[in-house]
Amino acid sequence: MSVVRCHQAISLDGFSAGPNQSLENPLGEGGERLHEWMFETAAWARMQGLPAGRPETPDSAIVDEIASDPNVGAYIMGRNMFGGGHGRWDESWKGWWGENPPYHRPVFVLTHEPRAPVPMQGGTTFFFVTDGVASALRQAQAAAGDRDVHVAGGAHTIQQFLREGMLDELYLHIAPILLGAGERLLENVGEPQMTPVTVVASPRVTHIRYRIDH
């Protein structure tokens, strides 16, 4: 059955980005520490074309799943994640990811500014949705068919999906760090009914997949 799901790295004190996010520092101060466990994996080395040799750990398998899950048929992301939240967005802006973005599928970008679809190399096409999250979800589900819809982020977009009861699965990657300040993920999201269904542990991070019942 097709589900709507997302992955998010958070600190143990609940932040999905550090303070003072900016164009130069989209993860906020210290925010890169949320992802350090990821940078150490074999999957990351493959994605970045780095030398092989890192071990195939459970963390690495999860990075593979985040990066290119064959069960995902479409992505949804917020305007900030695409790059439009920092005054950078004009018609020439095609996201942070170069000519061949890592999505390889339709990506529905939430925004208030209409724009024609932007086809990229490798199967990614950015579509721009101006009439809200429910519309974005309908379009993404239509594009995904039997496959899942992955809500890629950022935190504000995930919060909207949680609040509207439109997310079926939240997979948190809890880094054993405290950021102390920044953007909290689980704030203003209503009262989702969550059940932890999968837990994967390593000394670097704890992965908990929550099913959300509606």
Place this chain on the structure above:
Amino acid sequence: MSVVRCHQAISLDGFSAGPNQSLENPLGEGGERLHEWMFETAAWARMQGLPAGRPETPDSAIVDEIASDPNVGAYIMGRNMFGGGHGRWDESWKGWWGENPPYHRPVFVLTHEPRAPVPMQGGTTFFFVTDGVASALRQAQAAAGDRDVHVAGGAHTIQQFLREGMLDELYLHIAPILLGAGERLLENVGEPQMTPVTVVASPRVTHIRYRIDH
């Protein structure tokens, strides 16, 4: 080796108590939901003298460990946990737990008001420490000998121990709920270096034991 450790139930959004804590509602509004997983265990039924028959789950084994770990030689708790934070504390007050408290060991209570030790039935004696957490720890370690010191709570006391670098192990029991407001555990605690060393999962709660390196 003797270590200083604590157990704490928290919500997925980081609260160890709900809002508006009071004498009538020491866990705050909704705070009892943090502990629901515990109330369902065989260990809890044993402690409360309830009918037997609940399964011996991993959650139950953890409740046994929290309640009566033979490796613990002494407890430390804050004034609020003992009952003095709500205007209730006079010389007749001997804690919330009746004549035979569940500690059965020396308990060092942090306070600003000197008071003679209070011996209770079953091996519990409450000692009152007026010169700070470091002194409480020294006294508790002397009483515990080769055994561990358990910092029982509440959140404010655990925060002090974290901030002062005096906690070796933090065992969090993460309930899959959002409280939205209340008392945050991991706030104003400095930057402890934490490593998850044990993870126990159930559909009701995720237990993560963090080692803290100094």
